[in-house]
Amino acid sequence: MPKENTPKLVCFSCKFGWGYLNRNGCEKKVKSLIPVTCSGKLDTITIIRAFQAGADGVIILGCPEGECHFQDGNYQARNRVLLLQRLLGEFGIEPGRLKIKMGLDPMGDTIPDIIDEMSAELIHLGPLSMQAGNPVKADPEGEAKLRRSEAIS
Amino acid sequence: MPPLLSRADRTERVLIGRPAEEMPRIAPNLCGPSRISHNMAAVKALDDLYGVEPPPAARLIRELEFNAVHIEEVSRFFLDIFGSTIAGPDAALPHIPGILGRVGKDIGLKAINVRKKNRRIMIHLFGKASHPEGGLPGGVSRGVVEQDRDWIREAAAESLEFAQFAIERFKDTVLADKTYFNAMMDDADRLRTCSMAMVDERNEAAVLDGLLRIVDPDGKEYAEFSPGDYARYIGEWQESGSAGSFTYVKPLGWKGMTEGQGTSIYCVGALARLNAADAMQTSLARKEADFMIATLGSRPVHRIPANHWARLIGGLQAAERNAIIAADPLLTSKDIRNMNLRLKGRGVGAVESPNGTLFHDYETDERGIITKAKIIGPDRNNAAALGLYIQKIADAFISGTDVKEGFPDRVVKILQLYDPGIFYHLAPGKAPLSVVIRNSRGEVVREINQQPAR
Amino acid sequence: MSSQFPWKNRPAPEKPKTAIYCLKGCGGCDEAIIDLNEAILEVVDKVDVVLWPMEVDSRYEALESLKEGEIALSIIHGAVCDPEDEKAARLLRAKSRLVLAFGACACFGGMTGLEELRSDQGHAARGERTYPLSKAIKVDYALPGCPPAASLVAEAIGAFMDNQLPPRGATLAPGKALCSACPRNRSKPARMEITRFRRIHEIEADDSCFLAQGVLCLGPVIRSGCGEACIRINLPCRGCFGPAEGVDNTGLNFVSGLASLIGAETDEEIKEVLEGIVDLPGYCYRYSSPRAGLEAIQGGKDHAEDRHQTDRQNDHPDRRAREDRTVPRRRR
Numbered sequence: 047m048p049k050e051n052t053p054k055l056v057c058f059s060c061k062f063g064w065g066y067l068n069r070n071g072c073e074k075k076v077k078s079l080i081p082v083t084c085s086g087k088l089d090t091i092t093i094i095r096a097f098q099a100g101a102d103g104v105i106i107l108g109c110p111e112g113e114c115h116f117q118d119g120n121y122q123a124r125n126r127v128l129l130l131q132r133l134l135g136e137f138g139i140e141p142g143r144l145k146i147k148m149g150l151d152p153m154g155d156t157i158p159d160i161i162d163e164m165s166a167e168l169i170h171l172g173p174l175s176m177q178a179g180n181p182v183k184a185d186p187e188g189e190a191k192l193r194r195s196e197a198i199s
Numbered sequence: 200m201p202p203l204l205s206r207a208d209r210t211e212r213v214l215i216g217r218p219a220e221e222m223p224r225i226a227p228n229l230c231g232p233s234r235i236s237h238n239m240a241a242v243k244a245l246d247d248l249y250g251v252e253p254p255p256a257a258r259l260i261r262e263l264e265f266n267a268v269h270i271e272e273v274s275r276f277f278l279d280i281f282g283s284t285i286a287g288p289d290a291a292l293p294h295i296p297g298i299l300g301r302v303g304k305d306i307g308l309k310a311i312n313v314r315k316k317n318r319r320i321m322i323h324l325f326g327k328a329s330h331p332e333g334g335l336p337g338g339v340s341r342g343v344v345e346q347d348r349d350w351i352r353e354a355a356a357e358s359l360e361f362a363q364f365a366i367e368r369f370k371d372t373v374l375a376d377k378t379y380f381n382a383m384m385d386d387a388d389r390l391r392t393c394s395m396a397m398v399d400e401r402n403e404a405a406v407l408d409g410l411l412r413i414v415d416p417d418g419k420e421y422a423e424f425s426p427g428d429y430a431r432y433i434g435e436w437q438e439s440g441s442a443g444s445f446t447y448v449k450p451l452g453w454k455g456m457t458e459g460q461g462t463s464i465y466c467v468g469a470l471a472r473l474n475a476a477d478a479m480q481t482s483l484a485r486k487e488a489d490f491m492i493a494t495l496g497s498r499p500v501h502r503i504p505a506n507h508w509a510r511l512i513g514g515l516q517a518a519e520r521n522a523i524i525a526a527d528p529l530l531t532s533k534d535i536r537n538m539n540l541r542l543k544g545r546g547v548g549a550v551e552s553p554n555g556t557l558f559h560d561y562e563t564d565e566r567g568i569i570t571k572a573k574i575i576g577p578d579r580n581n582a583a584a585l586g587l588y589i590q591k592i593a594d595a596f597i598s599g600t601d602v603k604e605g606f607p608d609r610v611v612k613i614l615q616l617y618d619p620g621i622f623y624h625l626a627p628g629k630a631p632l633s634v635v636i637r638n639s640r641g642e643v644v645r646e647i648n649q650q651p652a653r
Numbered sequence: 654m655s656s657q658f659p660w661k662n663r664p665a666p667e668k669p670k671t672a673i674y675c676l677k678g679c680g681g682c683d684e685a686i687i688d689l690n691e692a693i694l695e696v697v698d699k700v701d702v703v704l705w706p707m708e709v710d711s712r713y714e715a716l717e718s719l720k721e722g723e724i725a726l727s728i729i730h731g732a733v734c735d736p737e738d739e740k741a742a743r744l745l746r747a748k749s750r751l752v753l754a755f756g757a758c759a760c761f762g763g764m765t766g767l768e769e770l771r772s773d774q775g776h777a778a779r780g781e782r783t784y785p786l787s788k789a790i791k792v793d794y795a796l797p798g799c800p801p802a803a804s805l806v807a808e809a810i811g812a813f814m815d816n817q818l819p820p821r822g823a824t825l826a827p828g829k830a831l832c833s834a835c836p837r838n839r840s841k842p843a844r845m846e847i848t849r850f851r852r853i854h855e856i857e858a859d860d861s862c863f864l865a866q867g868v869l870c871l872g873p874v875i876r877s878g879c880g881e882a883c884i885r886i887n888l889p890c891r892g893c894f895g896p897a898e899g900v901d902n903t904g905l906n907f908v909s910g911l912a913s914l915i916g917a918e919t920d921e922e923i924k925e926v927l928e929g930i931v932d933l934p935g936y937c938y939r940y941s942s943p944r945a946g947l948e949a950i951q952g953g954k955d956h957a958e959d960r961h962q963t964d965r966q967n968d969h970p971d972r973r974a975r976e977d978r979t980v981p982r983r984r985r
Contacts, residue, residue: 216770216932228764230679304694311694318688324886327800
């Protein structure tokens with residue numbers, strides 16, 4: 047399990063392009079390392095769910111141009127991430143907390159470095175705020191305010 | 200409940216960051232009673248923003264829809280559906296929409312029919328009647344085909360008949376009754392301010408395209424300017440203790456709550472449209488306007504209760520115009536968009552909503568995204584006149600800390616003259632207003648809360 | 654509680670009480686009800702309107718003297734923005750048998766929620782919160798739209814008057830997405846490849862699908878039922894009917910779909926194409942809050958999984974056998 051103050055990073059990695067189940071000890075560094083058949087399997091809903099489950103950051107490792115086993119699953123994933131990054135602010139999530147890397151590393155040797163790099167950025171950003179105003183998680187303070195019938199404005 | 204005054208400041212904040220061409224689809228949903236007018240003001244502002252004039256067919260289509268809005272106003276006078284409370288003849292000022300509203304089911308159905316037909320025009324051309332979606336810089340999104348002409352023509356004809364009926368009804372029920380007529384002629388409700396409204400190139404009353412004209416309390420033209428220059432002629436004065444600011448004729452300077460020659464307070468609305476123009480555009484409306492002016496004295500008319508009458512005349516003009524437009528061969532032209540758009544970074548649009556002049560002022564970045572927005576609606580334009588009016592009435596009702604009975608109701612009647620939609624269904628004693636009297640040190644010495652009965 | 658309307662098929666002992674109230678809205682929904690036109694006179698003949706501030710002298714506090722459940726139906730529109738709104742909503746809920754959330758503001762927050770959005774240009778949210786009605790009280794039925802289409806209003810009122818209502822919790826509008834109903838559907842290419850995004854003033858719209866032309870249209874994720882009001886005046890859908898059945902969150906689902914429609918391979922190409930989209934949050938969340946549907950997503954099954962489950966059950970050989978008499982039963 048990662049140490050208490052390490053950022054909780056969820057890493058989805060394509061089994062074909064990024065080390066088929068070769069964990070390289072990465073499981074100690076991340077909240078979750080989830081191999082998937084294709085990065086294109088990852089929906090926006092799944093990514094948001096990862097944040098809701100406690101992730102401070104999400105990184106997706108997919109295949110580069112022309113290398114996807116499923117033809118354009120990698121493009122779909124990349125396009126979704128790029129579009130989703132523009133909506134993340136509405137959920138109180140900085141766009142830098144979601145990344146996609148398109149590359150080929152069948153042995154998965156570079157995964158630990160990639161994780162380290164992203165973790166460093168997440169330390170800089172800090173843990174994903176649980177405060178009121180973050181709609182990804184419940185908004186207990188906002189809801190309570192409404193219920194206490196105090197003047198808001 | 201939608202708030203009393205426009206939430207223009209909140210709206211202005213919301214618009215920032217949105218693409219300018221979406222304004223006609225966003226602004227109406229945010230601004231209470233003048234929804235439809237906000238759509239059109241936004242469209243006009245976009246024309247200015249992109250330095251483009253719409254082709255003739257687009258102009259006709261926009262006017263067709265906008266006139267339908269003014270005609271719907273006439274039907275609203277009758278649609279007091281539940282026959283609800285009306286101030287009796289002994290009230291200080293008659294509640295005119297309510298009087299007309301007590302008309303019975305047959306006429307109610309007529310009013311509903313006219314409303315339906317005109318809203319069909321709005322829906323057909325602009326998508327929805329409650330919040331129009333249509334309108335683009337340099338044109339409109341949907342044209343009229345020849346098959347539509349018949350029902351549009353029919354709608355215009357029925358509207359024309361109804362508007363004439365409404366005015367006759369007004370003369371029969373309101374003017375013919377001595378009590379109401381005397382109340383209208385009472386000097387207490389005479390407010391000698393400047394008037395501002397839109398006029399066409401012949402200085403005749405217009406609602407959609409034209410210049411803005413300010414006339415002084417004696418009816419002499421003070422200024423005529425295009426909407427883009429409004430900031431030179433309209434200033435804002437923030438009175439301490441007042442929630443909103445007052446607009447006034449800027450070059451004259453703020454002179455406080457004064458009326459008569461030299462005042463810098465102006466009003467907008469149906470009466471102002473009659474005062475600021477030399478004449479109405481269409482023949483029947485012109486006749487009715489002449490009759491009204493003759494009945495009430497002379498032009499300009501400062502008897503504010505006549506606002507309702509002027510509104511009906513405005514509706515008549517709108518109906519006459521639509522009858523003309525419905526027969527215009529250019530209406531069905533396929534050329535409805537001028538695509539020669541050149542972004543200027545700033546655009547101002549003005550229209551005459553039924554309650555008065557409405558401005559939309561946008562600034563954008565190089566991509567046409569709104570960076571700044573300013574909206575001045577008829578309620579803001581009338582705020583100073585309203586303040587002056589209430590102050591005058593207050594002088595009659597209040598001395599020291601003594602407040603005569605019925606003051607809040609009187610205030611409600613005044614508000615309704617400028618916007619009949621406000622509290623029109625409420626009986627005397629029911630409007631949620633309170634009166635707070637402060638001494639010269641600003642301390643509260645008396646407070647009257649007109650609580651509605653439970 | 655099946656006979657909320659005892660007067661059906663029997664002489665009415667008294668008219669059912671109805672309340673119509675606006676929280677924070679623009680008043681367009683009141684107009685939508687009056688758009689029943691002549692039918693409104695029939696309706697008001699058959700019901701006792703105890704609250705409708707826009708039309709009748711009434712205030713919600715006056716309802717405190719009523720018994721619980723004495724109001725047959727409360728139609729509430731507008732969003733919940735401050736404690737006063739919540740107070741009014743709770744009072745109406747307590748006194749009503751049924752509550753209908755009417756219009757986009759009551760159903761999902763509506764356009765007043767735009768104040769909470771950050772724009773693509775980096776403008777921060779203003780911070781004022783807007784909540785749909787369901788955040789304050791339990792809602793029995795929802796009728797979306799800005800405003801709800803006249804035909805749906807008439808159907809809904811008719812359903813209430815005749816006691817022909819679907820199970821509670823239903824939305825009184827079709828479940829399928831606008832694309833299914835859209836007249837431009839047929840012009841959609843079999844494979845869409847958007848290579849350039851355009852804004853509505855940059856094109857002269859013809860009869861074809863907006864997305865195929867590169868114009869953002871929320872048709873794939875928005876509920877149908879509006880009669881394609883905007884499409885018919887040659888403008889794309891901006892989402893006033895809210896998410897269709899099966900759509901958790903307008904923006905998240907839309908973006909997922911949109912991503913698949915873009916024709917771009919290299920990173921440079923995709924970035925250039927996406928440059929053409931401005932104010933993505935303002936498009937996706939104009940009528941519904943970004944927070945809508947997030948609770949359903951959190952830790953739960955998404956709709957696709959649910960459907961898969963149901964399909965598998967429906968596909969069970971024993972079930973098929975029962976329905977198809979020619980297949981002999983398997984002996985166990």
